[in-house]
Amino acid sequence: xxxxxxxxxxxxxxxxxxxxxxxxxxxxxxxxxxxxxxxxxxxxxxxxxxxxxxxxxxxxxxxxxxxxxxxxxxxxxxxxxxxxxxxxxxxxxxxxxxxxxxxxxxxxxxxxxxxxxxxxxxxxxxxxxxxxxxxxxxxxxxxxxxxxxxxxxxxxxxxxxxxxxxxxxxxxxxxxxxxxxxxxxxxxxxxxxxxxxxxxxxxxxxxxxxxxxxxxxxxxxxxxxxxxxxxxxxxxxxxxxxxxxxxxxxxxx
Amino acid sequence: xxxxxxxxxxxxxxxxxxxxxxxxxxxxxxxxxxxxxxxxxxxxxxxxxxxxxxxxxxxxxxxxxxxxxxxxxxxxxxxxxxxxxxxxxxxxxxxxxxxxxxxxxxxxxxxxxxxxxxxxxxxxxxxxxxxxxxxxxxxxxxxxxxxxxxxxxxxxxxxxxxxxxxxxxxxxxxxxxxxxxxxxxxxxxxxxxxxxxxxxxxxxxxxxxxxxxxxxxxxxxxxxxxxxxxxxxxxxxxxxxxxxxxxxxxxxx
Numbered sequence: 461x462x463x464x465x466x467x468x469x470x471x472x473x474x475x476x477x478x479x480x481x482x483x484x485x486x487x488x489x490x491x492x493x494x495x496x497x498x499x500x501x502x503x504x505x506x507x508x509x510x511x512x513x514x515x516x517x518x519x520x521x522x523x524x525x526x527x528x529x530x531x532x533x534x535x536x537x538x539x540x541x542x543x544x545x546x547x548x549x550x551x552x553x554x555x556x557x558x559x560x561x562x563x564x565x566x567x568x569x570x571x572x573x574x575x576x577x578x579x580x581x582x583x584x585x586x587x588x589x590x591x592x593x594x595x596x597x598x599x600x601x602x603x604x605x606x607x608x609x610x611x612x613x614x615x616x617x618x619x620x621x622x623x624x625x626x627x628x629x630x631x632x633x634x635x636x637x638x639x640x641x642x643x644x645x646x647x648x649x650x651x652x653x654x655x656x657x658x659x660x661x662x663x664x665x666x667x668x669x670x671x672x673x674x675x676x677x678x679x680x681x682x683x684x685x686x687x688x689x690x691x692x693x694x695x696x697x698x699x700x701x702x703x704x705x706x707x708x709x710x711x712x713x
Numbered sequence: 714x715x716x717x718x719x720x721x722x723x724x725x726x727x728x729x730x731x732x733x734x735x736x737x738x739x740x741x742x743x744x745x746x747x748x749x750x751x752x753x754x755x756x757x758x759x760x761x762x763x764x765x766x767x768x769x770x771x772x773x774x775x776x777x778x779x780x781x782x783x784x785x786x787x788x789x790x791x792x793x794x795x796x797x798x799x800x801x802x803x804x805x806x807x808x809x810x811x812x813x814x815x816x817x818x819x820x821x822x823x824x825x826x827x828x829x830x831x832x833x834x835x836x837x838x839x840x841x842x843x844x845x846x847x848x849x850x851x852x853x854x855x856x857x858x859x860x861x862x863x864x865x866x867x868x869x870x871x872x873x874x875x876x877x878x879x880x881x882x883x884x885x886x887x888x889x890x891x892x893x894x895x896x897x898x899x900x901x902x903x904x905x906x907x908x909x910x911x912x913x914x915x916x917x918x919x920x921x922x923x924x925x926x927x928x929x930x931x932x933x934x935x936x937x938x939x940x941x942x943x944x945x946x947x948x949x950x951x952x953x954x955x956x957x958x959x960x961x962x963x964x965x966x
Binding site: 527 | 787814820
C-alpha cells in the first residue's frame with residue numbers, strides 16, 4: 461500500500477493511505493533540533509588537540525592538555541619574550557643568560573600546570589573518571605617539552621652559548637621536578653613557583669660564589685651528580701605527592 | 714526500595730574537627746533533599762559521595778559499586794553527575810565547550826558527545842547562550858551551566874550542592890521540574906538551604922545537624938513535626954526549626 465502514498469489522486473479517496481501518509485510525516489522536532497544545534501554550536505578541535513588525541517588516544521586527556529594554564533598563548537609568548545631578552549643580553553654582555561633563565565621558566569610553568577587554585581575545574585575534575593594524576597603527568601611532560609624546545613631554539617640562536625646548548629637541560633629537569641613536587645605537596649602553584657625560583661637562584665649564586673663565574677651552575681660538570689640525584693629524588697616526591705594522598709587532603713588512592 | 718546509595722558508619726574529619734560522625738543512610742531512586750544549617754556536613758557528605766574525598770571511616774556503596782576499588786570508582790564516576798557548591802570554570806570557554814570538556818573527561822562515547830551536550834544545554838534553558846563565553850554569563854546562568862555539565866551523561870546518581878543559588882523564581886520552578894524528571898529514572902541528592910525547594914521537588918528529606926542525621930522522612934512528615942510551633946513562615950520551615958531545636962536540646966543534655 462505504501463506505493464500509493466505519493467499518488468495524490470489515490471490519497472484523496474483512500475482513508476487508510478491518508479492515515480499512513482500522516483504517520484510518515486510525524487517528526488520528533490526536539491530530537492531534530494538537538495541534532496542541528498549540536499552541529500551549529502560545536503567548534504572543531506584545533507590542530508594541537510587533534511595531534512594530542514592521536515598521541516594520547518584519549519579525547520578527554522587531549523582537551524585537558526590544551527587547557528593547561530601554563531600552555532595558553534599569553535604564557536608561551538611571555539616565555540618567548542623572556543628568552544629573547546635573555547638572548548639579546550647574552551650577545552651584549554657575554555653572560556649566558558638563556559641557560560640561566562631557562563630552568564627558572566620551566567620550573568614556574570610546571571608549577572602552574574595543574575592543581576587546586578590553578579585549574580578552575582579542579583574540584584569537578586576530581587569526581588571524573590580520568591584520573592588527575594594522569595592529567596598532571598601529561599601536562600607536566602608537555603610543559604617541560606615545550607620549555608625545552610624554546611630554550612633550545614634560544615640557545616641555537618645565540619652564537620655565544622652554542623657550546624652550552626644542552627648545559628641547561630639537566631638543571632632544567634631538576635628545577636622542574638622541584639616546582640612540581642612543591643606545588644603538589646603544598647597544593648599551591650605559588651609555593652611551587654617560589655620553590656623553583658628560590659632553588660635555582662641559590663644554585664646559581666652558590667656556583668657563582670665558589671667559582672666567581674655566574675654561569676657555573678650550567679657549565680660545571682661536577683654539579684651533574686647533584687642535579688641527577690635531585691631530579692630522581694624530587695620526581696619520586698612529586699609522584700608520591702600526586703598519588704592523591706596529598707593532592708586533596710584525603711583521597712581514594 | 715532499590716538501594717542505590719548505601720552509607721554505613723561514615724566518618725569525616727578534618728584535623729581535629731569531626732564533620733560527619735557515624736552516619737548511616739540508605740537512599741533509593743527519587744529526589745532526596747539534604748537540609749541543615751551551615752557547617753552541618755552537607756557539602757562534605759556530597760563531596761564524599763562524589764568521590765572527591767575518601768571517608769575517614771565507614772563504608773560506602775554507590776550504584777552497587779565500591780568507590781574504594783579503583784576500577785569500580787572509575788565506573789561509578791562515569792555514571793554520576795556532580796555540581797560542587799563553588800564550581801570553577803574557564804572564563805574563555807563557551808557554554809558548549811565547557812559542557813563538552815566535562816563530557817570528554819567523563820569518558821562518554823565520542824560519537825554521542827555533541828548531541829548529549831546540546832541536549833543538556835537545552836534542558837537547562839541555555840540554548841540561546843550556547844556559544845557565549847562563560848565570562849559573559851550572569852551568576853544564575855553559570856549555575857545552569859553547572860547543572861548542564863552534571864546531567865550531560867544522564868547520570869544514575871546526581872549530586873547537587875546548592876543548585877538553586879542564583880536562580881530566579883521562574884528558573885527555580887523549571888529546575889524543580891527537571892529534578893523530578895531525573896529523579897524518576899535515578900537518584901538525585903540535593904543539598905539546599907531553601908526549604909521550599911525540598912517541598913516542591915523532593916520525595917524524601919534528610920536533616921543533618923553537626924554531622925549527624927537527626928531527621929529522615931517525607932516533606933509532609935517534616936512539616937507535621939512543626940505543627941504547633943511558631944518558628945518559620947511555612948509548615949516545612951516550622952518542621953525544620955522544630956527538628957533542629959530538638960537536636961540542639963538533646964546535644965545539650
